[in-house]
Amino acid sequence: MAPSILIVAADGAQSALRDMAPALVRRQPVYPWGAVWCLLPGECWAHVDVLQQRYGGAREMIGLLPVGRRVDRDGRWLTFYFSLPGAQLEGFDAAALDRLRERVAVLWPEALPLLASIDSPQQLNRARYRDVQLRRPAQGRLVFIGDAAHAMSPQLGQGVNMALLDAAMLADVLAEDTTPAAALRVYGQRRRAHLAVYQRLSRWLTPFFQSERDGLARLRDLGFGPLARMPLARSQMLKILTGTKMSWWR
Template identity: 50%
Template sequence: MSRPILHIAIVGWGSAGQAAALMLSDDGHRVEVFERAAAPGPVGAGFLLQPTGLGVLHEIGLLSQALAHGAPVLRLHGDTPSGRTVMDMAYADLDPGLYGLGMQRGALFEILRAAWQGRGSLHTGQAVTAVEAEQGRLRTADGAWHGPYDLIITADGAASALRTALGAATVDRPYPWGALWCLLPLAGWQHGGELRQRYRAARKMIGLLPVGTRPGDPVPRLSFFWSLPVGEFEATQSGAAGSFAAEVESLWPEAAAVLKALPEPGRLARASYRDAVLGCWHRGRLVAIGDAAHAMSPQLGQGVNMALLDAWALRQALRAETQLPSALARYERERRAHVGIYHFWSRWLTPLFQSAHDRLAAVRDLAFAPMGRLPFGRGHMLRVLTGTQHGVLGRLPLTPGLREALAAGRAPQDEARSA
C-alpha cells in the first residue's frame, strides 16, 4: 500500500509543531511551518517529560540527546509548611525502570530544531489569522493567502487563533490562576532527583523542579514557579522585591539557600493556562494537535507529553490510511481515548491546588496521602502521573526498549553523583 506524499502547513513552532514537522518530514512529506514570532524560541517554564513523552523521543531517535541535558526525576513530593505530607509518589512504585525527566524548554526546543534543520521551510514573523479548512488555504496577517495545502496542522497553543475553524468548542475558557516562574541554579538544593512542591491551602503553591542544562549553558538549573491568580500578576510584580522574597522564604524556609537567587518579582516570567475541549479535532484539511486541541490545567504536567504523543499519533495515522479523512478520524479517535481522563482529572484537581477554597484544600491535606497508600488509589495516581492511564481502567503500553534506554541514559549520571 503506497502512502501519498502530502504538502503540509504547520501553524506554530512550539513542541507540538516542531515534533510534527520532524516526524512528517522524515516520512517524506513536504512541510512548511508558519510561526508568528520573528525570532522563534522556547516559551514557558521547565517541564517534566513522562515515560510517554520519553517513549516518543526514543522512537524518533532523540532520547539520548534529551537524557544528556535533562535531570532524572524519581519522585514527586508535596507538603505543607507544618510538614504534613500531601503527596508522595515514586516512579519505582509503578515500575522500577521508569522515571521522569525534568527539562528546560530551551533544551527540547534546540534538540527538535537541530533535528529538523534543513528538512523544510520555516516562515518566521508570519502570524496566521484565518484558514479555509475545506480548500486547505491559510491567510497571514499581511493579508496574503497561502496554499492550497493537502493538510494544515494547527499547533498554535492553548490560545489558538484557529480553533474556531473546527467548529464550536465544548469548553474554551482561561483559568483564573496562573504562575510566575524563573530558572535558578541547582547548586545547594538537596532534592536534585525530585519535583518538590509546598502548599499553603490552595492559595499559595511553590514548586521546584530540577531541569538540567541546555545547549550553550552547562549550569544545572531548577525551575521555580509561584502560583497565584492571574489578576494578581501586576500587583505582585510591581511590589517590593524584599517583601516577595520574604513571603516565599516564609512559606518554604528549607529552600532558602536556592531561593536567595530569585530575581526581583518584576523579572519573573508569567504563565497562564486555558481549558479547551473541542467538539471535533479535524475538519476538511485542518487538524489540531497539542494545546490547540486539548488545553488543560498544568496540575497533571502533561502538556509537552501530550504534544509529542499527538504528533506521533498523527504520523502513524497518516502511515496507516491512504485517505486523509480516514487518517484524521483515526488520529482523533486514538488520541481522544487517551486525553479524556486527563481533562477530567485536571478539571477536578485544579480547585484543590489553585483556588480560594480553603475547605477543599483542608480535605486534600487530610485525604490525599492516605488515598495514595491504598493499592488501587496509588496505582491510579501513578499511572496518571506518568501519562500511562488510558481511559478509566486501561493502561497505555510503554514504547518497546524504553526501560533499557532509560537505564542506559541514567547510568552516567549515577556514576557522576557517586564519584
C-alpha cells in the first residue's frame, strides 16, 4: 500500500486523534455546561426555517434549530436541545426527563407538544463542549480541521461554518504548486487570524448564555436587543453570525 500523502483528522470536539498529538495542544478544557439533544419532526412547527431559543437566565437554554431533511425519513426536521450543567448529563434519567418537560412547559409551552414522542432519556443524546486551541493545526502528515482543531462552545453557531472553511482552505493550498509540508504551513497561517476572532468571541460570550451568573443574563437581555438595532453593531453581528468576520478591525 502506498504511504498516505495526508491524514485529515476531522473527528470532532472529543477527537481521539488529537490526544495522540499532545505537542500540538495549547488548551482543551471542558466547559462546565453541556446539553441533551435529539432530532424531532417539524411538520407541526410553524418556524421550520428559523432558529428559535428560549432562556431561563443563563442557567437554562432551550433551542429548536431547523436542520432540513433526512435521507432516511420524510419531512422537515429540527434539532431540539436543552442546556444542563455537565455534571447532570451522565446521570440524566427518567426523573431528569420529567424535570426537563416541566421547564419546557414553563419557558416555552408552545414547544412542549414536539416532545410527545420522547418517552425515554435514552432518546436524548448528550453533548459536552470543549474550548480547543492548537499551537498549529498540523504535525507531519496529520492535519486537524473543524472541531478537532478548534472546538468552541456553540453560542455563535459556527462549528459547521468553520469546518467547511477549513476544508475549503485546505483544498486550496493543496491545489497550489507546493509540497504537502509547505501547503500545511500556509494553511495554518491563512486560517489563524479568522479562527482567533471566533475562538475569543466564543470564550467571552459563553458566560452570558451558559453559566450561573444571573447578572450577565440580565445584561444580555437589556443590551443585545438594542445593539442589534444599531446599524454598525448590527452589521458586525451579521458578519459574526455568517462566519465572515475575518479580523477584529476590518
